[in-house]
Amino acid sequence: MILYALAPLVLAAAPVPAQTGPSFACATAATPTEKAICADPKLGALDREMAQLFGIAKESALGSGPSSQLAAQRAALQEMRACKPPLAPCLLDRYAMRNQELAIAALPKAPAIALAVLRRGDPAFAPILEAVQLWSEAPVDANWSAPERAQRRTRIAALLKPYLTGLQTKPDQSFGNSVLREPGTDGVTVKTIDDLFSSDRHFAAFLNVLGPYLDEPKITGAPRALPCAAIVRHPKLLDATGPIFGSTMDNFVLRNDCSDTLPPLPSLGALQTKLFRGWPDCEGTIRYMAYSSFNRDVDAARLGLVDPGKATPLPARKGVTKADLDGVERDLSAYYATYLHRAPVAAARMARSALFRLMTDAHQCE
Template identity: 35%
Template sequence: MQVCFKAFLVIVLATVFAPLSSHAADNGPSFSCAGAKDIEAAICADAGLSAADRRLAHFYGEVKTDILGVGPSGQLAVQRRWLKDLNGDCGAKAWVKQFKSQAECVRGHYDTRLQDLAVSALIQDHDAAMAELRRTAPHDAPVYEAIYLYTTTDNPQARAAKVAAALTPVYAGIPDKKAVFSELDGPETPQAAAAADKAFVLFAQLYSGTLDTPLSWPCAAIPHRPGLIGALDGLWGSSRDNFLPQADCEIMAPQVPAFTGFVDTLQGDAPQCDGTIRYAGYRQFERLKAAALLHRAEAWKDEKVTPPEAGLAKYLKTHAQAAAKAKAALAQYYQTTFKLPPDRAAAEAAVIFALTTALAYDPCDG
């Protein structure tokens, strides 16, 4: 399986997709079916799976660059993990453990990946993304349409009208609207939800809180409508925050691995704080990382930087070289991408580094 699936792996993960043959473009997958075996053969034998593979190749091509156009997104690593899971679950006879057929197993994996890719591509490839989301996530599709309209409609009056119209069926489908939207003074009508950034974000958070699986939030919306970064905030300060919208910023924002790798490792190494407020702290940590990568300075301009507590200070001293590289990488990124003068870039990188490491080390104090 691993050997015969190699051609598929190469084609799907290529940073630039080669033009498909006319036969493949019409009814075959994105790879050659010559000598196909196992999963490849299952895809080639099923018109629906072949079409799904073509759509997956299309969406992957759309989101292989980060949302600011700086460089590669993080989708390559995600694609590799997805392929590994696909191989492990659906290859050889593995699929018999949970599925009626190999095709059913492959189809489920493709649907999950296609939905994620469609969310990431929502702002730049609206029509194709919405067609996919209406198929894979029909219940949430009107919300994604509303996110797109809220992000891309510049005129406030037109935006309010379009978004309210998109949300009308969503509100109609919630059995006890008052119980959901009266909490925390949430917007109780589509018109109220469409009125302003904070109201729209609160709608999305409360709506996501009603779902079994959190709503996905396209990071690409934030550069267009910066107030939408509020969807990444905590809300309840409890485990309920795990059901708030989950953004794809870690994948789709520009990649600064020295910075994100350091703060993520620090969070993993830090002692676990007690109290349910940590859930809000975890979200604030992710929000601050996203703000740093998108250079949304309003996210930290009012924050006060204080000396690190003893435990964090010791950690930073022990890992001084990696910490210095993290700050330097972020400062260089600000110079290159946002054309900041070196002194200002270094100063901002130092502030965001201090705030992010403090949250990573102790989210309960965020």
């Protein structure tokens, strides 16, 4: 990983050579950072691991087109370049964090490789990710009683039962258990491990309450995100990343990595930033539900999980111009046509519908 030039291996995802050092030639190491990586076997192994994971994650979670990992990789390398002496501890932290992010992105394509990284850095979350991966391999709302799926069902149940038991028996998790047992807006309740296999909605409802109750990861700040590719295969899993508690606890609900693993949509990201900057001051902890709902709207727009509607006028919001909206609508329409293979007219309707939902839910306090 040539930090000053962004080595072709790391950013173009060439095959990782069979070696014990980093992904770049130490004979050409020039900067103090590169030399520190070459001098430390742990750093060398982490750099090689990062290059491998980046190569796997370079394709979009949609299965075609580029992901947005290039920008994320450049940002990660910038953070590494910013490390101050002693370099090794800082670089170890940066590599560990980046490799966790990449492992989640790579999980749907290379489960064995990704899970080894995830178990090492976040053993409290890795079983959930393994269960999500197994779930995503089955058809939507699969008939889990079918003999050919019995092994997968048994493994998922074994992975998740400790979390359900914790919700049901630990006093500090009683609120999560009550949320899970009470019927939500779509009437879903989860009381036994078998309930998980009723539908994607039940599985998502269970995942939705787990985030605030997970043990701390070994890597401070490690991402607690579901792989976007699993949501592409099972769209109802997006609900696992939305608000559920109506309090600050919604800040700790599981997220997803769609912004990094779907094709780039810079105009949508810029609009999201502007809307958050102009968000009015809201009182009460329920405002966190509004923020989380809006973020889920952004994810739904990226995924194309919108119902094409009528050409409705867009609500005005502070700090957002007509030019901003026109640019996002144009880019979303092209995105849906290119990556979701929608006809131009349908893509345009989807874009307007997605934008209307975003602008309607933005700047809400409840």
